Amino acid sequence: MGIVKALEMDGLDCRVLFKQLGLDYASLNDPDARFPQDSMTRLWQRAVELSGNPAIGLNMGKVVRPASFHVAGYALMSSQTLVEGFQRLVRYQRIIAESADLSFRLLDEGYALILTVHGDHLPPTRQSAEASLACALGLCSWLTGRTLQPRKVMFQGAHPVNLEPYKQAFHAPLVFDAPYDALIFERADMEAPLPTANEAMALLHDRFAGEYLARFSESRVTHKARQVLCRLLPQGEPKRDAVAQTLHLSQRTLQRRLQEEGTSFQTLLDDTRRELAEQYLAQPTMTLLEIAYLLGFADPSNFFRAFRRWFDATPGEYRARLSGMPVPVSDAKTPVYTERTP
Numbered sequence: 001m002g003i004v005k006a007l008e009m010d011g012l013d014c015r016v017l018f019k020q021l022g023l024d025y026a027s028l029n030d031p032d033a034r035f036p037q038d039s040m041t042r043l044w045q046r047a048v049e050l051s052g053n054p055a056i057g058l059n060m061g062k063v064v065r066p067a068s069f070h071v072a073g074y075a076l077m078s079s080q081t082l083v084e085g086f087q088r089l090v091r092y093q094r095i096i097a098e099s100a101d102l103s104f105r106l107l108d109e110g111y112a113l114i115l116t117v118h119g120d121h122l123p124p125t126r127q128s129a130e131a132s133l134a135c136a137l138g139l140c141s142w143l144t145g146r147t148l149q150p151r152k153v154m155f156q157g158a159h160p161v162n163l164e165p166y167k168q169a170f171h172a173p174l175v176f177d178a179p180y181d182a183l184i185f186e187r188a189d190m191e192a193p194l195p196t197a198n199e200a201m202a203l204l205h206d207r208f209a210g211e212y213l214a215r216f217s218e219s220r221v222t223h224k225a226r227q228v229l230c231r232l233l234p235q236g237e238p239k240r241d242a243v244a245q246t247l248h249l250s251q252r253t254l255q256r257r258l259q260e261e262g263t264s265f266q267t268l269l270d271d272t273r274r275e276l277a278e279q280y281l282a283q284p285t286m287t288l289l290e291i292a293y294l295l296g297f298a299d300p301s302n303f304f305r306a307f308r309r310w311f312d313a314t315p316g317e318y319r320a321r322l323s324g325m326p327v328p329v330s331d332a333k334t335p336v337y338t339e340r341t342p
Helices: 002-008 014-020 025-029 037-051 056-063 066-077 082-091 126-144 164-170 187-191 199-218 220-235 240-246 251-260 265-281 288-294 300-311 315-323
Strands: 100-107 110-117 152-154 181-185
Touching: 002 014, 002 037, 002 056, 002 126, 014 025, 014 037, 037 056, 037 126, 037 265, 056 126, 056 164, 066 082, 066 126, 066 199, 082 100, 082 110, 082 126, 082 187, 082 199, 110 126, 110 187, 126 164, 126 181, 181 187, 220 240, 220 251, 220 265, 220 288, 240 251, 251 265, 265 288, 265 300, 265 315, 288 300, 288 315, 300 315
Parallel strands: none
Antiparallel strands: 100 110, 110 181, 152 181
16 A cells, blocks of 8 residues: 555545556455555556656655564664665565566675666666665665665666756765666674564464465466467457466466466456556557557457447447546447458
8 A cells, every 4th residue: 555655645536546447456455465566566657647747656665564574664663774774575475476586686886776677568667666765775774773874876877957856866976877776885883783673473483375376476477478468469359378388388288277277268368458458548559459459359349349248338438438538429429440460
């Protein structure tokens, strides 16, 4: 719920925003739920548009708590030092996010927490990385009980027009157009004992985090297959053998793993198309023909029929409902599309 609190600080109604983007607001209460990075990219983009604040991601540093990171956060909190805590955070990072990689290393100038955010189809926004850096620093200050000042903060993004929010958030020298996003800390700050340290609890949280990570990793076939489907759909309807080959699985193993996770290849394909259709229709510049092709429908009339099955409405009716506009008369019946040529 951290991102909701961060966006609400700028007056945004997150329930409405999530609905407009086709995101399930209720899943924020599910610690196992994950949003695709492209969905987060669209969320940040829309948040910037509505708020007029390109530094809105920095709000995350004001609302973060160890509980924001679930069991990984508690493991960090019970660590002896921030060095030990960040090593745990790197170890358990997949519990927190699927689309970001953290590394923590000792450089000549100090300890560096380096972040890399990966996009799916869309390049990730600077707000996503800035929110993560602000989160990490906010967590440090919460754990140490004092305002921790990094030695340096590095951003891949360009120099912002308004530097003041960055100065207030980090209280440190700022480097833009950097090769990576990172926080550089003084060794003494990272190696100082934490007031929340508890070795017995750290070991217990390690066990819980390890078990959670093992369960989560085992159930990731559905997530991985969904990512492959998202990549393949614009090329036409993906076949099960192509997805299995991409995942280095046999077709039989893929189907078995999906069944164990409560789904099937055809159901996953249908669900993925439906979720993407919601996201695409929330983008007013995308035409229905473009959406049909991006969802892998060689015949757009098949997209129209599938959409009626998913939402009991035509795509035009659904889009009009999102925007609050009258339903277009031309969409009252199945439209005629031009077939895509090979």
